[in-house]
Amino acid sequence: MxxxxxxxxxxxxxxxxxxxxxxxxxxxxxxPYVDVVRRSFFEAAGGRFVAMQNYVTVVGNSAFRLASFNTLRFLVICVPLLVLVSLFCSMLIAGLKEEGTVFKTSLLVPLAIPVASIVLLWKLFFYPQGMVNQITALFGMAGIDWINGDTAFGVLVFTYVWKNLGYDVVLWVAGLAAISDELYEAARVDGAGIVARFLYVTLPGLSKTAFLVVSLSVFNSFKVFREAYLIAGEYPHESIYMLQHLFNHWFVTLDIQKMSAASVLLLLVVALPVITKGLASRRGET
Structure with a gap:
């Protein structure tokens, strides 16, 4: 008591x-967001209650469907790729111990580079007159527009992974440091190999860290719009036309009712998995 x-x-x-x-x-x-939810059920101009009409209009919009598909494809490809690559790098750093400090520091450098500087660097490399095309020309290959062509999606994926790799590595390294060495010693005594130790000691010990890394990776994926906007402009190649581009266009035209309905839908899609996972974790602890 x-x-x-x-x-x-x-x-x-x-x-x-x-x-x-x-x-x-x-x-x-x-x-303010409660007001956004309210506005999603009304006309922006006359204030007339339209129920679900704004949502029907947004879902039926071809630009919204294209942006939603590209955003979902970006999440499905980039988040697992970033999680796996950062986990591999963190285990490599943990194995190197003191020698891995320089490697870990170098991975954090992209976080310190302003977005505008990254855009200039990418233009230097990937524009038609950039360094990549000049290098490929030495081997007799024709130059391509990496940013405004079919390769634009790959450039954006690379940008996202390169930018956020160091941050996730730091989280993984902290999670690995929290796993007791005694567990690994006990596993070795029982005859567990590298794969078995990873599956039955490392992964269970990183469960909470994994949830944090995946959640932050999803949230950070929406920030890649800055790079896409500054590199390719308001109307980029259709493969990298994201929801943020669409929201930007609706904001410029003050299409409040569409923005409100689409933002509510986006919140539901992003927040529901996180809330569900959090509730499941609490039930598991009790």
């Missing part, structure tokens, strides 16, 4: 410290 009373007091103190941040979040984030 005494422990419950102390924990209750600590919880109340914690909420008091969080109150200013919670109030700011409520005023500047939650309440």
């Amino acid at each position: 005494r422990n419950k009373t102390q924990s209750g007091r600590l919880a109340r103190k914690a909420y008091l410290f969080l109150l200013p941040s919670l109030a700011g979040t409520a005023v500047f984030v939650l309440l």
Whole structure:
């Protein structure tokens, strides 16, 4: 009973410290988004209640379907690729120990480079007169427009992985450091090989880290619009026409009702898996 009373007091103190941040979040984030949800059921001009008509209009929009498909394809390809590559690099760094510090630091360099500088670098490499085409020309290959052609999606995938690799590696390394060496020693004594130790010791020990890495990778995937917009402009190649491009066009034309309905749909798609996973984790702990 005494422990419950102390924990209750600590919880109340914690909420008091969080109150200013919670109030700011409520005023500047939650309440405006509640208004967005409300607007998704009304006409922007006349304020007439239209029920689900805005959602039907958005789903039936060909640009929305193209942007949704490209965004989903980007997520399905990039997130697993980033998670696997960053996990491999983190295990390599963990094996190198002190020698891996330089390697880990070099992976964090892209995070410190401003987006505008990355765009200039990519133009230097991938434009028709760029270095990649000059190198391929030495082997008799014809130059191509890497950014405004069919290869634009590959360039965007590479940009995303290169930009976010170091951040995920740091998270994986922290997760690996939390796994006790005694577990690995016990597994070796039992005759477990490298694959068995990875499957039955490393992966279970990284379950919470994996959830964090995947969640942040999904959220960071929506930030790649900055690079796509600055490199290819408002109307890029159709393979990299993302939801952010569509939202930008609707914002310029002040199409509030479409933006509101589409943002609610996007929130449902992104937030539901995270909420479901969080609830499942809590049930597993209890």
